[in-house]
Amino acid sequence: MQQIWPKAISADFSGKEGQSVLYYSSNDFDEDSKEPTTPQRILWMGLGKEAKLSLNSFRTAIPKVVDKVQELKQKEIVISLDAQQFSTLNSSLSAETLLQTMANTFIQSNYQFNKHLTKEDSKKPSIEELRFTLKQTSGPLDLQKINEAVQVATTFGEATNLARNLANERGDVCNPKWMEEKAKELVSNHRDKLQMQVIDSNQMNLLGMNLFYSVGKASTTPPRLVLLKYMGDPQNPTSEVALVGKGITFDTGGLNLKSTGFIEDMYLDMSGSAAVLATMATLPKLNLKMNVVGALCMAENAIGSNALLPNSILKSYKGLTVEIGNTDAEGRLVLADGLSYVQKHYSPKYVIDIATLTGACCVALGEYASGLFTNDQGLEKKLMEAADSTFERTWPLPLFPEYSAELKGQHSDLKSIGKGRYGGACTAAAFLKEFIEEGVKWAHLDIAGPAMTSEKRGHIPRGGTGYGVQLLLSFLQSLQEPSQQPKT
Template identity: 45%
Template sequence: MPDLLTPALPEIDVRPGALTDVLVDVEDADLVLALPVGPDAPVPTAGPVAAALSALGQDPAALTAAWEPSTKAGSVTTIPLVPGERGVRTLLLVGTGAGTPQDLRAAGAAVGRAVKARSHLVTTLGSGAGVGAASAVVEGLVLGGYSTPRWGATEATAPVRSLTFAGRYDERVLTRSALRCRATMLARNLAVTPSNIKNPAWMAAQARTLGRRHGLEVSVRNDADLRREGFGGLLAVGGGSDSPPRLVELAWTPEGAGDDTPHVVLVGKGITFDTGGLDIKPAEAMLAMKTDMSGSAIVLAVLAACRDLEVPVRVTGLLALAENAVSGSSYRPGDVITQYGGRRVEIGNTDAEGRLVMADALAYADAELDPDVLVDIATLTGAATLALGRGMAPVYATDERLGRALQAAATATGEALWPFPLVEDYRAAIDSELADVNHIASGKVGGGSITAALFLREFVGGRRWAHLDIAGAGRSDKDSGHLTRGATGFGARLLLTYLEGVR
């Protein structure tokens, strides 16, 4: 079985010299060259790229006439070559569209897929185009080269082994982008692990392993601890399963941190499988439910990347882990449970379980961890998917500056967020006659993602808080661009980018 916790990254090298010299210096029998094709000149007939093509025995003008390479972002024209003294076996002409970061990410992803498991790639994609463009190219190349683990295989299919950028690049930017991609791949690996392997205890064990590897403090509350301390949401949701719930706490503290170092708490939903409970899901809706712990996988992956990226703030991650199963001990619609901190909640539908485990973790963070910022991420509501589809996620924030910072990080990483409102007029929809609050909205108010966010807000006190509902963006129905079918790891790169910028 492949090592899920150590996704393979290419060795990255930057060679600022002429492309012809770079190709001479690279000694590899399985060498691929990827060159950009833009709308102004499908294949340059002059300059360093043309010189490199000539050195490979190719006439740029004849190449364009014979192959008619497309300039559409992400299109790839594959030209096999007879290896000569330059050693290139395959030439890829890659459409870059208008050259925006989004186009370059698509171009990189197409190349990443084309060279998956190959030995060495040399490319000039994004050369001299700036930090955002270079990051987008790396994101495309690395994530496009990702393969979902196959159980029974001894090794995962890896991205290209070595990656040489020929031209003007900031190597630190490339390396840091690759590290954020590794966090995304780690989150994907955890989320696609089958639920007969993955339960709350298994996730807690992965957290302990990653904590040892990456310099994190890790503590795990088992079901006895949760009962003693009053985590009623986790206990209710996990009560129907033979696999008891867990709350995992991970902490990153940068070197030299003091009392004035900002503290960010991240909370991730960790439903390791969701049947819907007694309000059981239809069969087809259960097929993707092994990925219902994607929020916790993303938070764990983010914490595991903090040391390598030298994140400058204190970060605590809370993984709220439970399996929502069906048995005689399952919680019921109409029950009243007591969340951490004493707030009583009337249960409206057992298939809205994620907000209950999240409420426990958020209330604990508010009461005990004293964060400057509190952010949660969860595959929470089908309403988010109905509103925005698979391409972006709603973000809710009680603080405008926090919301803008997360949106800026999302723009930089191509993980699109759209600001949604916390509509005060909808708050009455979660009133309860039996308890402090109902956990789903009554009546026909609609706005299911909004009312879920309003419920979560009940447990954050007066903290600066943001909520990312990734029910749509956290899963992909097909291989597309830098995404693979299944879990996407959406949010890992944007949260790391946000944390790197907190001061």
Template identity: 40%
Template sequence: MPAEDLLAPSVPTWSAGDGPLADVLADRDPAELALVVGLLEGDEPWDGRTREALEGAGLAPAELLETHEPSSEAGASTTVRMPRGEQAARVLVLVGLGSGSPADLRAAGAAAGRAVRGRDAVVVLAPSSDETGHAALVEGAVLGGWAPTRWTGGQWTAGAEVAGEVVVVGAEADVVERAVRRAVATLVARNLANTPSNIKNPAWMAEQARTVAARSGLDVRVWDDSALRKGGFGGLLAVGGGSATPPRLVQLGWAPKGADAATPHVVLVGKGITFDSGGLQVKPAEGMLAMKTDMTGSAIVLAVLAACRDLEVPVKVTGLLALAENMVDGAAYRPGDVVTHFGGRTTEIGNTDAEGRIVLADALAYADAELDPDVIVDIATLTGAARVALARTMAPVYATDEDLSSQLREAGETAGETLWPFPLVAAYRRALESDVADINHIGPSVGGGSITAALFLREFVGERRWAHLDIAGPGRSDVDSGVHGKGGTGFGTRLLLRWLEGLR
């Protein structure tokens, strides 16, 4: 396979078909073509438009059902090789649409994407649905058609051969284009998260950010370890102190055309621990296996900023990547140390394996003091407690503003990335009190580890509207199934893009 660009994943060339299905098929060689058609659950698997389109293309809907007995369960697929002759396509892929909900259409798209990998030309007949449903179908197909990138022969290569051209019939061109862009942003986040930590370190991530900035028209600023010391970013320096690769802080900026002082300003902050050994309180061996993905939050923020121009995000967006490697040597920070963050607030270290909130605290304090945003959102693979509470399918969201929480949850439902509201329990704040510093960064006496982590982060955002997404559960997948490849999922990328697209 040819070399792969981690920041520009290989995907098919997508477009919306102009005209009825029969005309779109007539313009293509049937021998090289795969046609994707969906079936609904219930007594009538074909909606009226689909039945009419199939008949117009010379296919017999009733005969297809009787002969091949395809499943209509969401995400099921049946591949049929059609006889040579006057057929409209050599291969027919019948995918289950379930109830036709956006979630079911996303699953159907993922099944279709897997089924048509490596095909030169694909035509997808979109079922009757609204823009949200059609976007879900396309996003699912892009995500399902991808497989984790591999490092072989001294270069990155695609994990699967994607289709060449995909034409969607029955969906608006803008809906298809935007859905593809959101899905590609998710793939960028996955590629960065899956990169092995002997390749990926804070400086490497900073270089990826510079490349993204050059390609996407973003402002970029990088603090190296010397600049971090001068700036007083004690959290990043403490966590990165035990590593041979020093920490970095990266700032990326997007502003839409015509932006002025009245244009809303959002700051996104991503946890960027490029490998987490646990520090002096070292993890068990099995606990380290997935720790190359502990920088997923920063990968998501970078991928979101990379997509802002193409999606014409209407608000100003600043991304902060808090990057460090948590390792063990004589300079590693210790339990009981007191760290001074940007702005002067001090933290007593309760556990060196709770390092993510320490680097986030620096970035949040900087955002509050220097960037004057209307809202701050951070995203992080932060706590095992969140994974215990909600497993792998959804993430807790904490917010100081109910309207902000509601907006994010609504965007998550649209994107198929579900958030569940968790409380900032005031009574638990006492567990973070310290005898020697302004705050202790863990609260072991009360449990609720995801909640106490959020309470700690809240201390660094001042009076800003703020939300925290703890994606430790859905940020990783143990299997290659549905819309997910094994490894980093990029959960939160499409959610944040959907939210930003809707802001004014």
């Protein structure tokens, strides 16, 4: 490094976090043709003070590198680093962890949703290759372990980008039928490990899934429950985990219509189902030895002569009656029947639902973290650890008895919303809790903030972010014995 570090750059570059300097090396000559070769571009990127060096330093740096390389219209990045030097500064920064984090961040930073751009010059050039060169200063590096870690990190990043593509498709294209077809397409690539079943609107009526059906009944595309089963342990008849995703492909608010300024990005209200579908599509690549059910609760909350009426009283699939307080609180209705169905038919040990459920959670946590509600401390610990390891942050919120008390109905078993504007994320979670059976370890992730962001932040794009995919995959990995950890 000292041999290529020009003195002029040394005077200008302090290594401050985010600071960068681009240097063009002098021309070399091709030995055969004796013609000058293209000068090599060398980009130095500051990581900040040594004492504060962490994985987040690299998560911050990689998107800036990608932006610069795209600006230069280059197709390849070679990252050179002395991993052992970093591990000396911070023991958590092993070569395996560093490359895993950088590869994953690169995949996410390189993402673009540009399928509807017709002019090539409107698209940012996509970087086609990332390579690492490691300086070995002392002791051998376990290259096999490093390669496996990078492979898993790449798989996780690609899964996130799949969820982003699903979520960012607009509501005129992405409706419940479109999501069903996408699920079929993904299942067809892994028929040995994935099975699929669809509960259509007619079957919903017959089964008594009235909460779910009522949300989507005014749409020209009927609602449906898309069920995916990953069979990593085919000898086991039960499913250890059920993942349930809210899939409102466009949320008008129903007859309690959303106003201008609040309705435009409601095509992203199916981000929970996008996260579940991307997770299920990725499990065969990780080869986890467990059975997992994924439920996509797909509906369009449209308006029309057949739309759900406020104050209607409906009987849920579980048998509880619910008075509809506001038709814009529709996500909890499709989730309630979806949760009841998977518990009855698959008897999972763990149930996790993931949903862009409430604006109240955005008020509480902003766009930086999801709200985590659960009835089990052990499950909370595992999900928090998975969130920390993937930088898909979440934060525990309470389920006090008072929130459940607000939902007690006068003319029905339950009301769908609480008494007022306060604690809306908590009363929504308390409503879902009413549909969880005794003994089931359950968690609700309210992802309304981090799943649909208002601006680009580093490796996280504006719009659909794919939040939750890596958290769920990491959680599922944590349920495996060490000897069963995936190798891809």
